[in-house]
Amino acid sequence: MSARAIRALARPTTLLRAPVARAATPISRSFANTSVRRGGDSHHFDPPSGWLFGVKPGEEYKKEGWENVTFYVFIPMMVLFVGVYAFKPDTSIQTWALEEARRRLEAEGILADPDVKKD
Numbered sequence: 289m290s291a292r293a294i295r296a297l298a299r300p301t302t303l304l305r306a307p308v309a310r311a312a313t314p315i316s317r318s319f320a321n322t323s324v325r326r327g328g329d330s331h332h333f334d335p336p337s338g339w340l341f342g343v344k345p346g347e348e349y350k351k352e353g354w355e356n357v358t359f360y361v362f363i364p365m366m367v368l369f370v371g372v373y374a375f376k377p378d379t380s381i382q383t384w385a386l387e388e389a390r391r392r393l394e395a396e397g398i399l400a401d402p403d404v405k406k407d
Contacts, residue, residue: 334342343349393399 337344339345341349390399394401
């Protein structure tokens with residue numbers, strides 16, 4: 289028997305009481321208790337040096353590995369994407385339906401043909 293069961297049997301008043309339903313309380317922790325950090329230590333912080341881009345006057349700037357990829361691949365691809373997207377053909381169902389309705393109305397004579405010039 290557990291110590292809890294022995295204590296419950298030792299007190300006769302606990303046996304005579306009706307069980308009380310307790311409301312489920314959500315388990316919450318304050319921000320002070322959540323100091324667990326998951327993952328690796330990937331925070332490499334360079335303290336501010338006061339120089340523009342961290343390069344002292346007279347020193348030569350060393351390029352990092354991501355800069356060439358950004359300048360020669362990413363930026364031209366974004367410019368190409370914007371150009372292609374701006375000049376893509378309109379294939380929406382609304383445009384097709386509007387043109388089809390105009391064609392049918394012109395065929396029935398309800399709408400004047402815009403290609404015919406009036407003299």
